[in-house]
Amino acid sequence: MGPLIGGGFISFFTGGPFPGSYVVAFLIGCFFVYMGIVKKWEPLLLVPIGFCMIVVNLFPPLFHAQLYIESPTEGTVTVVNVHPIKGEVLEIEKEQLLLKIREPDGGIVEIKAPTSGELAKEDLLVKVGDQVYPRDQLLKLENVSILQSGAEGTELFSRIFQGGILTEIIPLLIFLGLGALTDFGPLLANPKTLILGAAAQFGVYFVFFMALLCGFDIKEACSIGIIGGADGPTTVYLTAKLAPHLLAATAPAAYSYMAMVPLIQPPVIRALTSKKERAIYMKPQLREVSARERILFPLIAAVVIIWLVPRAAPLIGALMFGNLLRECGVTERLSRTAGEAFIDILTIFLGMAIGGSMTAENFLRPQTVMVFGLGIIAFATATAFGVLIAKVMNLFLKEKINPMIGAAGVSAVPMSARVVQVMGQKANPRNFLLMHAMGPNVAGVIGTMVAAGTFLRFVG
Amino acid sequence: MVDWALATKIAGAGFGIVFLVLIILAMVLCGVSRLIQSLRRGKEGQAQQPRGK
Numbered sequence: 001m002g003p004l005i006g007g008g009f010i011s012f013f014t015g016g017p018f019p020g021s022y023v024v025a026f027l028i029g030c031f032f033v034y035m036g037i038v039k040k041w042e043p044l045l046l047v048p049i050g051f052c053m054i055v056v057n058l059f060p061p062l063f064h065a066q067l068y069i070e071s072p073t074e075g076t077v078t079v080v081n082v083h084p085i086k087g088e089v090l091e092i093e094k095e096q097l098l099l100k101i102r103e104p105d106g107g108i109v110e111i112k113a114p115t116s117g118e119l120a121k122e123d124l125l126v127k128v129g130d131q132v133y134p135r136d137q138l139l140k141l142e143n144v145s146i147l148q149s150g151a152e153g154t155e156l157f158s159r160i161f162q163g164g165i166l167t168e169i170i171p172l173l174i175f176l177g178l179g180a181l182t183d184f185g186p187l188l189a190n191p192k193t194l195i196l197g198a199a200a201q202f203g204v205y206f207v208f209f210m211a212l213l214c215g216f217d218i219k220e221a222c223s224i225g226i227i228g229g230a231d232g233p234t235t236v237y238l239t240a241k242l243a244p245h246l247l248a249a250t251a252p253a254a255y256s257y258m259a260m261v262p263l264i265q266p267p268v269i270r271a272l273t274s275k276k277e278r279a280i281y282m283k284p285q286l287r288e289v290s291a292r293e294r295i296l297f298p299l300i301a302a303v304v305i306i307w308l309v310p311r312a313a314p315l316i317g318a319l320m321f322g323n324l325l326r327e328c329g330v331t332e333r334l335s336r337t338a339g340e341a342f343i344d345i346l347t348i349f350l351g352m353a354i355g356g357s358m359t360a361e362n363f364l365r366p367q368t369v370m371v372f373g374l375g376i377i378a379f380a381t382a383t384a385f386g387v388l389i390a391k392v393m394n395l396f397l398k399e400k401i402n403p404m405i406g407a408a409g410v411s412a413v414p415m416s417a418r419v420v421q422v423m424g425q426k427a428n429p430r431n432f433l434l435m436h437a438m439g440p441n442v443a444g445v446i447g448t449m450v451a452a453g454t455f456l457r458f459v460g
Numbered sequence: 461m462v463d464w465a466l467a468t469k470i471a472g473a474g475f476g477i478v479f480l481v482l483i484i485l486a487m488v489l490c491g492v493s494r495l496i497q498s499l500r501r502g503k504e505g506q507a508q509q510p511r512g513k
Contacts, residue, residue: 188493191486198482205471212462218470292496297489304488308481443482450481454474458466 008059015060021360022057028363029053029355032252041259045232048351049252053358056157060359065151065158067117067144071132073109075101080128082119082139089118092141099139101132115148117141146357147244157356165353166244170346171237172318177343178233179298179322180335182413182445186438188293189286192393193405193436197443199389200409201451203228203382207374214370219243222455224371227254228378229448230261230412234315236350238452241460248362249371251354257379261415264376266423268383269407277391278427280402282436291329298324305450311460312453319449382410386440401436408437411444 016022032050036043056062079100084090092098094116101109123140126132144151146158146166153162164170187193208225216224223239223246235254239247257264269278298320306313325335390406404423408416417437424433 188489191489191493194482194486194489195479198479201475201478205475208471209467212464212467218463218467221467222470290496290500293493296492296496300488300492301485304485305481308484309477446485447478447482450478451474454477455470458470458474 012058016360017364021364022060025057025358025360025363026054029057029358032256032355035256035259042255044347045255045351045354046259048348049255049355049358052157052352052355053363056356056359060361061143062155063146063157063161063356063359063362064143064155065146065148065153065162067115067141067148067151068137069098069111069114069139069141071101071111071134071136071138073101073103074133075103075109075131077126077128077130077132077138078102078108080124080126082124084119084121084124086121089120089142092117092119099126111138113141115141115144115151117144145245157352160349161353161357164349165236165240165247165357168237168240168314170350170353171233171240172314174233174343174346174350175315175318176322177338177346178445179319179324180326180339181343182319182323182326182442183438184297184323184442185289185294186286186435187442188289188297190436190439193439194443194446195393196386196390196406196409196440197411197445197447198409199406200382200386200440200444201229201447202385203378203380203410204448204451206381206385207378210377211370211374214374216367216370219459220246222459223250224374225378226250226448226452226455227257227371227375228382228410229444229451230254230258230379230382230410230416231445231448232258233350234448234452236354237315238455241456245362246367246371247354248358249365249368250375252358253372253375257375258412258415261379261410261412262419264379265383265407265410265416265419268380269387269404269420269423272384272387273391273403275427277403278423279431280400281428281431282402282405282433284432284435286435291327294327295324295329298327301446305446305453309450309453309457311456312449315449315452316446319445379410383407383416386410402431402433405433405437405440409440409444409447411441411448413441413445414438416444417441 012022029050032046035041036046081097092113096113098111126138153159204225207228208221211221211224219242223243226235226238232254236251239250302320305316322338325331386406386409387403390403394400404420408420420437421434424431
């Protein structure tokens with residue numbers, strides 16, 4: 001019976017950063033799955049994230065990594081300061097003295113633990129009196145943070161996280177798929193909606209400041225601010241680059257708020273617009289965009305944006321590549337694969353990597369609560385500024401636009417455009433704003449990428 | 461300790477750059493769209509012109 005109900009079962013209730021923490025994280029995973037399945041909130045992501053969160057909190061070693069500590073010099077091991085007993089593991093603290101090496105010239109080199117971890121007897125690879133050379137392995141620490149330099153994922157979730165997220169491959173390739181799925185026609189028919197996509201990025205910079213005031217450092221603040229762009233893959237990409245230790249908080253915040261757009265945006269829109277403004281009629285028909293314009297767009301957008309913001313190149317390059325596959329008319333197979341099977345596979349991996357990283361240790365921290373709080377402020381301010389700039393634009397436009405379409409400047413494609421459509425029809429049943437809102441909506445995707453590029457330009 | 465000067469620069473310049481880049485992109489797209497339309501009109505005009513003697 002021992003192995004069946006042994007350590008795993010007991011530590012589920014007693015282990016983690018505080019007693020019962022795995023149970024709490026497990027229940028949060030269940031909540032995500034419930035919201036995905038029953039409420040249909042971003043189910044493609046919340047279901048995998050929630051389920052993997054459940055699994056990893058039942059068995060946290062699934063996110064474990066190991067770290068080999070190597071000798072930095074040639075010499076003889078003179079002191080071994082750690083003595084694990086066979087069959088047990090020794091808890092190692094960060095900066096704990098592990099062993100000493102005497103160099104041929106008599107100098108003593110102290111080897112300290114670069115991170116906390118666990119050491120088993122068989123993982124201590126040297127003993128007193130052994131001769132070692134540079135890069136010889138001295139010992140192996142288990143259960144270290146995957147974010148520690150040189151750590152190697154050893155289990156399902158840690159391997160996917162290391163290979164897909166820390167290398168930034170998954171979020172970038174997801175953009176390729178998104179490019180293949182995105183119709184930039186409404187934006188091309190009405191390029192001034194790009195201004196609304198830019199305006200909504202105000203939320204990103206506003207929350208960047210708020211995060212600094214809450215005590216986060218600049219790189220962390222950038223990763224939290226970008227949640228306001230309502231663009232999950234950009235959030236994952238930027239956080240992986242600047243503050244990977246926050247991924248367990250920023251990624252679910254970005255995706256769950258994208259799902260909550262129908263709850264967050266309407267009160268903000270209503271607060272900033274009168275009934276008369278919400279009823280402003282826009283002709284349902286947009287200008288027809290030629291095939292040539294559609295083909296030229298990804299090329300032009302890539303050139304203009306990469307010239308002006310080179311650090312946005314990976315993001316915009318992947319998005320526009322996918323869009324060119326869609327629009328060029330001769331790569332239908334590639335476009336179909338990128339927009340269907342390819343993006344689905346990546347989404348599964350993304351969900352597993354993010355959900356698998358959400359152990360109680362990584363997720364149940366005060367920082368997470370603050371990130372979720374700041375995320376909702378980012379969404380609300382992005383919505384508000386989009387609406388306000390649309391109202392300002394109306395002061396100069398002959399043909400007025402419905403200011404609600406400014407709210408769609410937060411990307412959240414197509415959720416925020418749908419919100420505008422529903423509210424528009426309520427205010428004026430003749431109105432059909434969906435395609436008008438899709439312009440700022442896809443402009444918001446580009447705006448968020450440019451915002452991420454500016455963050456990387458300054459602190460990357 | 462937060463470097464507020466850098467933070468202000470990131471937010472101010474960053475938001476400015478986002479606006480500038482998207483406005484430039486909008487202008488380029490408008491220009492390309494007009495160019496394509498005028499080229500198309502030119503072609504259609506040529507096609508409609510009666511052939512010379």
